[in-house]
Amino acid sequence: MATLVAIWLAASTAWGHTFPPQRTVVVQVEKCEVALLVGYRPGTGEATESILARAQTGPKSQGLATLRAVMAAFAMAPLTVTLDGHALVPTTVRAKIGVEAGGARPIVVLLVTYKISSAGRLAVSSQDARTTRFSWQDRGSQRIDLAAAPAQGIWFDGVADFLLSLAAPPGDSPCVHSPSSP
Numbered sequence: 001m002a003t004l005v006a007i008w009l010a011a012s013t014a015w016g017h018t019f020p021p022q023r024t025v026v027v028q029v030e031k032c033e034v035a036l037l038v039g040y041r042p043g044t045g046e047a048t049e050s051i052l053a054r055a056q057t058g059p060k061s062q063g064l065a066t067l068r069a070v071m072a073a074f075a076m077a078p079l080t081v082t083l084d085g086h087a088l089v090p091t092t093v094r095a096k097i098g099v100e101a102g103g104a105r106p107i108v109v110l111l112v113t114y115k116i117s118s119a120g121r122l123a124v125s126s127q128d129a130r131t132t133r134f135s136w137q138d139r140g141s142q143r144i145d146l147a148a149a150p151a152q153g154i155w156f157d158g159v160a161d162f163l164l165s166l167a168a169p170p171g172d173s174p175c176v177h178s179p180s181s182p
Contacts, residue, residue: 027136032175040075071108078127084120117175
């Protein structure tokens with residue numbers, strides 16, 4: 001009998017745990033653009049229920065697309081991307097949704113790109129620094145002063161503004177995108 005009571009108490013305590021939302025942002029600097037890989041998982045309880053309720057407001061035939069759009073909106077809501085204080089507008093957004101292990105919460109991963117053709121101070125800011133972590137990579141863009149930048153490939157937690165100084169694009173030609181380029 002004591003074993004059953006202990007198991008019941010442990011199980012009820014485990015079910016009582018709540019988890020905050022989690023947002024991970026990886027910034028990758030390219031020659032003519034910045035790519036953000038944003039992963040998002042809502043908090044347990046009401047936060048997840050709210051997202052699922054919003055996704056159910058659309059037609060059933062578009063349920064998956066609606067859930068993807070709602071999750072993407074929640075993932076990007078606290079984030080802003082600026083270059084020298086001017087907001088950048090995404091050029092592409094791609095989203096994939098799934099369910100965390102155990103099926104408790106939905107998750108979304110976004111690939112968001114922004115064109116950048118000039119030098120300046122790139123800032124990726126989060127209004128929810130408690131649940132956002134940043135990391136970054138420069139895959140040979142030659143746009144970042146690596147000696148003055150934070151370390152690549154490690155996570156920075158609780159940071160409201162993630163800053164990188166960008167040099168002009170390398171080479172003679174500026175970043176110009178023609179309709180015929182691949």
